Amino acid sequence: MNRTFIKVAQTNVPVKIEGFLERIRNTRNMAFLVVRDRSGALQATIKKEQHPDWTEVLDHLTLESVVSLEGTIQENPQVKLGGRELIPTRLEPLSLAAALPLSKDANIDTRLDYRWIDLRAEKERLIFEVQTCLVSAMRTFLVERDFLEIHTPKLIAAASESGADVFEVDYFDQKAYLAQSPQFYKQMAMASGFERIFETGPVFRAEKSYTNRHTTEFTGFDLEFSYIESFHDVMQLEAELLTYALSQVQTRYGEAITRLYGKEVVVPKLPFPVIALPELYRELEQRYGYYLPESERGDTTTEAEQLSYRFSMEEFGHEFLLITDFAAQKRAFYHMRKEGVPQGYDLVWRGVEITTGAQREHRYDVLCQQANERGLGEDVRFYTEFFRYGCPPHGGFGLGVDRLTMLLLGIGIKEAMFLFRSPNRLTP
Numbered sequence: 001m002n003r004t005f006i007k008v009a010q011t012n013v014p015v016k017i018e019g020f021l022e023r024i025r026n027t028r029n030m031a032f033l034v035v036r037d038r039s040g041a042l043q044a045t046i047k048k049e050q051h052p053d054w055t056e057v058l059d060h061l062t063l064e065s066v067v068s069l070e071g072t073i074q075e076n077p078q079v080k081l082g083g084r085e086l087i088p089t090r091l092e093p094l095s096l097a098a099a100l101p102l103s104k105d106a107n108i109d110t111r112l113d114y115r116w117i118d119l120r121a122e123k124e125r126l127i128f129e130v131q132t133c134l135v136s137a138m139r140t141f142l143v144e145r146d147f148l149e150i151h152t153p154k155l156i157a158a159a160s161e162s163g164a165d166v167f168e169v170d171y172f173d174q175k176a177y178l179a180q181s182p183q184f185y186k187q188m189a190m191a192s193g194f195e196r197i198f199e200t201g202p203v204f205r206a207e208k209s210y211t212n213r214h215t216t217e218f219t220g221f222d223l224e225f226s227y228i229e230s231f232h233d234v235m236q237l238e239a240e241l242l243t244y245a246l247s248q249v250q251t252r253y254g255e256a257i258t259r260l261y262g263k264e265v266v267v268p269k270l271p272f273p274v275i276a277l278p279e280l281y282r283e284l285e286q287r288y289g290y291y292l293p294e295s296e297r298g299d300t301t302t303e304a305e306q307l308s309y310r311f312s313m314e315e316f317g318h319e320f321l322l323i324t325d326f327a328a329q330k331r332a333f334y335h336m337r338k339e340g341v342p343q344g345y346d347l348v349w350r351g352v353e354i355t356t357g358a359q360r361e362h363r364y365d366v367l368c369q370q371a372n373e374r375g376l377g378e379d380v381r382f383y384t385e386f387f388r389y390g391c392p393p394h395g396g397f398g399l400g401v402d403r404l405t406m407l408l409l410g411i412g413i414k415e416a417m418f419l420f421r422s423p424n425r426l427t428p
């Protein structure tokens with residue numbers, strides 16, 4: 001017999017139900033088992049006198065064991081769980097569980113040690129249902145606009161973002177690095193005339209940060225497109241993309257997110273507000289008495305990002321804020337500059353940076369000069385070569401999928417990821 005999901009199982013016909021045992025009540029005459037699969041939970045009611053040969057099995061069942069049951073579902077208003085129960089004619093344990101190592105109030109680090117058990121809860125699974133919806137909506141949006149999905153190598157010859165935060169690996173008789181971004185190769189696709197590409201994949205950062213938004217390996221959603229007039233085209237595309245993805249999430253999971261996480265999914269209005277960094281700092285000083293430390297000039301700080309959420313809500317009634325006009329020495333060498341100002345932005349949502357984007361420097365001589373200023377000339381020669389034989393003007397952005405998910409649900413990054421990685425966590 002084929003297995004049926006609990007949610008769609010019909011009454012009064014033979015069915016096969018398989019799942020984890022969520023509750024067990026085994027009395028002298030009756031046994032009540034609550035079985036849970038991905039779609040829901042169902043009580044199985046067993047009159048023991050009808051199955052004298054099941055006594056042994058029933059006595060050995062443990063919580064979270066996996067069982068297979070066949071029988072008929074009947075309506076019974078007295079059953080609290082959905083007003084129906086399964087009357088089984090067959091019971092087979094598929095996998096007996098040892099005593100559970102996780103209590104209900106375990107802290108997040110203990111839960112991560114046993115992540116596979118932690119993930120059995122509906123609340124945890126919702127994270128990945130929501131993430132699937134987000135990423136597939138973004139993919140649909142881009143494919144409909146003729147973007148190609150590419151997959152670039154993660155073993156590379158040079159650091160793209162900053163030499164300090166890169167993982168070095170032995171690569172036969174030379175050194176390789178784990179990609180900190182698909183940056184170089186998404187730009188190569190522009191030199192290949194692909195015009196519009198995106199990629200979602202792993203991104204590695206050797207950062208010793210212990211915050212609720214940093215990890216050493218995360219999932220990036222990156223895109224790049226050609227023939228832009230300025231980075232404003234990039235900001236606009238990102239705003240439209242996120243608005244579309246969040247509207248899909250709201251429709252499909254808005255209620256579940258509010259029920260399980262107490263968060264409202266707000267579909268943002270277009271266009272997103274934009275502010276130049278110096279002006280943002282003026283506002284934060286005047287409104288909240290926040291003064292930026294001298295050493296941080298030209299960049300944002302965690303505190304400034306948090307306050308910018310308050311500012312954006314008060315000033316624009318908007319959860320998102322695009323920040324422009326960073327200082328050149330704080331930005332990547334490949335950003336195009338106009339009068340010394342990098343032609344890029346950060347996008348902050350609910351007080352946390354989720355994206356960096358920019359128009360890129362596609363003029364070979366200028367790019368080489370900007371790389372040389374950072375002492376990168378030789379290391380990135382394979383990359384600068386991409387721009388020697390003709391390359392259209394282009395731009396793009398990199399979006400952190402884990403940060404997006406975490407902010408949507410109001411949780412930390414450890415919980416938002418399927419498996420979190422940090423300087424002191426490599427398992428499970």
Ligand code: AMO
Binds near residue numbers: 180223356
């Ligand atoms: P950036 O370094 O800002 O830009 O990274 C892009 C986005 O990736 C996410 N992110 C992280 N998420 C979790 N843990 C981390 N340690 C971490 N570091 C970054 C953030 C961030 O906004 N090549 C450029 C992008 C581009 O210009 O296209 C880049 O990598 O959400």
